Amino acid sequence: MNEELKHYNDRAENLILNHLESGNVSKMIKDASIYSIQAGGKRFRPYLVFATLKSFGLDPAAGLSAAGAIEMIHTYSLIHDDLPAMDDDNYRRGQLTNHKVHGEAVAILAGDNLLTESFNVLAEDESLPADIRIQLVQVVSRAAGQSGMIGGQMLDIEAEGKNITMDELVMIHRHKTGKLIVAPIESAAIIAAADDETKALLLRFAEYLGILFQIRDDILDVEGDMSVTGKLSGSDARKEKVTYVSTYGLNGAKEQLELLKDDAEEILENLSSKLDTDELYSVLQMFAVREQ
Amino acid sequence: MNEELKHYNDRAENLILNHLESGNVSKMIKDASIYSIQAGGKRFRPYLVFATLKSFGLDPAAGLSAAGAIEMIHTYSLIHDDLPAMDDDNYRRGQLTNHKVHGEAVAILAGDNLLTESFNVLAEDESLPADIRIQLVQVVSRAAGQSGMIGGQMLDIEAEGKNITMDELVMIHRHKTGKLIVAPIESAAIIAAADDETKALLLRFAEYLGILFQIRDDILDVEGDMSVTGKLSGSDARKEKVTYVSTYGLNGAKEQLELLKDDAEEILENLSSKLDTDELYSVLQMFAVREQ
Numbered sequence: 236m237n238e239e240l241k242h243y244n245d246r247a248e249n250l251i252l253n254h255l256e257s258g259n260v261s262k263m264i265k266d267a268s269i270y271s272i273q274a275g276g277k278r279f280r281p282y283l284v285f286a287t288l289k290s291f292g293l294d295p296a297a298g299l300s301a302a303g304a305i306e307m308i309h310t311y312s313l314i315h316d317d318l319p320a321m322d323d324d325n326y327r328r329g330q331l332t333n334h335k336v337h338g339e340a341v342a343i344l345a346g347d348n349l350l351t352e353s354f355n356v357l358a359e360d361e362s363l364p365a366d367i368r369i370q371l372v373q374v375v376s377r378a379a380g381q382s383g384m385i386g387g388q389m390l391d392i393e394a395e396g397k398n399i400t401m402d403e404l405v406m407i408h409r410h411k412t413g414k415l416i417v418a419p420i421e422s423a424a425i426i427a428a429a430d431d432e433t434k435a436l437l438l439r440f441a442e443y444l445g446i447l448f449q450i451r452d453d454i455l456d457v458e459g460d461m462s463v464t465g466k467l468s469g470s471d472a473r474k475e476k477v478t479y480v481s482t483y484g485l486n487g488a489k490e491q492l493e494l495l496k497d498d499a500e501e502i503l504e505n506l507s508s509k510l511d512t513d514e515l516y517s518v519l520q521m522f523a524v525r526e527q
Numbered sequence: 528m529n530e531e532l533k534h535y536n537d538r539a540e541n542l543i544l545n546h547l548e549s550g551n552v553s554k555m556i557k558d559a560s561i562y563s564i565q566a567g568g569k570r571f572r573p574y575l576v577f578a579t580l581k582s583f584g585l586d587p588a589a590g591l592s593a594a595g596a597i598e599m600i601h602t603y604s605l606i607h608d609d610l611p612a613m614d615d616d617n618y619r620r621g622q623l624t625n626h627k628v629h630g631e632a633v634a635i636l637a638g639d640n641l642l643t644e645s646f647n648v649l650a651e652d653e654s655l656p657a658d659i660r661i662q663l664v665q666v667v668s669r670a671a672g673q674s675g676m677i678g679g680q681m682l683d684i685e686a687e688g689k690n691i692t693m694d695e696l697v698m699i700h701r702h703k704t705g706k707l708i709v710a711p712i713e714s715a716a717i718i719a720a721a722d723d724e725t726k727a728l729l730l731r732f733a734e735y736l737g738i739l740f741q742i743r744d745d746i747l748d749v750e751g752d753m754s755v756t757g758k759l760s761g762s763d764a765r766k767e768k769v770t771y772v773s774t775y776g777l778n779g780a781k782e783q784l785e786l787l788k789d790d791a792e793e794i795l796e797n798l799s800s801k802l803d804t805d806e807l808y809s810v811l812q813m814f815a816v817r818e819q
Contacts, residue, residue: 348673
């Protein structure tokens, strides 16, 4: 990550923490919500907002509320995913999961809180005009809801124990993780008031990025360094999950990733007459070779 | 309820159902979300939006998205409240709770979905200007979040098994149920572009209405007809809950309710030079004598 843009990631985190700190009814909901925000994470999604704004030659700070809101939604989804009724995970990134520390009831409410307050963060950002803010609420709620992330989570649950096809798997990924990778880039395009053609190309780039993210995940599950990924290797194979690696083999998955990277680069070439695409190239590279 | 306004309640329900039906990723998330919307309910909150708009002489239809969004949030909060980790209820209004029919994982996601999509319903309402929509997102997210309903739910959990004072109880009610009774009236005032004085008076009226709602709840728990309330009588006493009745006695609680009603009527008198307050008087009466 570019150090300049990483600085905006820190500002987005501060924005979230200040917002949560401003709650004045229950200290416990504040503490439980902040716990999961501070549990770390790669902050890829906020970074995508800032990198895209920079490609328009704009001040990345214009995307702070969008970046914060999307990271809050990502975090709430992890809290609820980790619950006993869902994936029943005790640890995430080497730390106890929210419900293991605060109990299930509080964890459910902390997730609900981060989701609810994410829309408050967007709506209260007085630095953006109302019509931009309302477009951001539209884009983020669509990406997070039944036609986005939650739809994908549900498909994932429905697929458990079934033999699904590669097409069905792509459908799950495109929604479960893909939509919340597209949303930061789309949010930045809205803030930048991008023309339709630029926006369409950026969205296609973002979709490729989302799939590439998942292929890299599947590869890391096989050959990742546990001390870096924080996850046990080979867990997909043990769970007999359908993945890019199980379908195409390790080398096949790597080829798929390279092909996708080529396609995404081609889109960036098309965008280069309008945008400074350097930062987006770096993002693509980062997603393709990331070790965690 | 006024038959004309009840008709708008039906339209708000249709708006919610059509919105949920438009989801195209997972049938299961759609079905689970719709299940709880169709489980019925008194629809007090949408009704408050329409009654307030009527008092401004406006078309109640202008409040359909706000009414729908607030009812979706109310419904999601019930789904999550009923979960085993929360109140662990098997029945609500004589029907199996969401998790009893769809399982816990799906119920958690259905609640998340209704919450997320409520903001989408507000943001996508093209019949309202962007600056009105963004104010509605602000008001509704504040009412539902850490400084509103979720804050109150958390206080309620923190109070379990403790001897709390009447002041602490009022604090819980003002947030847990009160904020989502104020929100529909505040939303209508925003849509009506009410002046500051009118808005302030309406908000005070709404707050009184919220407390009155709770006192009536406590009274009904003692002398309500189970076949009408759908709840076992005396459950508060069995759980040794602090209520208005346990603090002031049954007659004392009824006196409190009458005093509050008098205060609320006084506010309506003050409002009568600006608004047609007939419908709001009826609402007050309805809240004071409701049997369910």
